[in-house]
Amino acid sequence: MKGMLKGKMMKKLKPIKPIGYLKETRVLQVNAADGFIETFIRKPILKAQTPEVMLCKEVEQEKVKDCSFVVNQEPDVIDVNDLMRDLEEEEEEDMEVDDDKENVGPVVKARVDLFGVKDKESKGSNSNQSPLSEIDNSSFRRPDLNSGSLFDPNLLAAFEEAVKEHMRVSEEERRARIEKENLERMREEAERSFEDQEEEPPLKARRIEEDDDIDPILGFPEMCPPGGSGSVILYTTSLRGIRKTFEDCNSIRFLLESFRVLYFERDVSMHMEFKEELWKVLDGRVNPPRLFIKGRYIGGAGEVLALHEQGRFRVLFEGIPIDIFIGSPCEGCAGFRFVLCSHCNGSHKVVAENGLSSTCQDCNENGLIICPLCC
Ligand SMILES: [Zn+2]
């Protein structure tokens, strides 16, 4: 019986390793000074040790509990020598037993039993401390021991869903951010190249501009294409037959767009009338591109690019409105500058009631009409 009891108590005592470094004097002091050795439970000496040590620790650390708390227990006399001997025995045994064995429960239980209170520290670490009736176990699920996981499968599924959703959202955000960054980088590059080219004309150009009170446009010959007296008109071609011509058109168009000035492009390959008026104005069979500003002939690609390099190009646009719609194509022609003739559906031919066909009078040779919105 005693051995059984002792074994039971040993179990309880195992977690109390610090007992090993408790000094003999301290134990004795406690016994003598507090006088509660007499008050402890009789038979199991070790039982007396447990609460005693616990109590002392608690008193030292928390200075809350009074050791005399246990006074109401059955008083007994404990032989100090016995106590010490058992202590040593216990230490030896402790060395033999697996030290790493987790055995927190009994300690907490001992504490709770002793003080009759649940302290915060021990709460949750051992369910023994609270009566079962106090635990709300209605929401607990009995774990299925055959299952691969002890978690609620519904909970796991919900968690997986949440993780997937989170990954999907963050992936979308990442993609959107990359796209946005790319767009911004492109815009920055475009603006930088625009500034490099135009925002700061060479010093020489600025000096010319400042020194010259006369409008620099007056230095160019007066050759006004139809409707071009107060605007910018660029004759171009969209035919790629002659590569140089096509590329020259593109470079002047790019310059004008980078200035954001309002200009009208007349594609001679789309509209013979444009070619004819160009040849007439310049008095010769010239090739595009040809640029006119405010009724004056600036030149072809070579002249324009040279002016631009000298910083004498931008000043020519004084008084020309900014194209607020630049970058957003015309609603009428989508930037094409022509629309299909609605009269002949682009065939440039109309069939009369008597069966005779004739040329459509509304459109050009290609069955197109110049866009009424943007040109
Ligand atoms: Zn248009």
Ligand SMILES: [Zn+2]
């Ligand atoms: Zn037509």
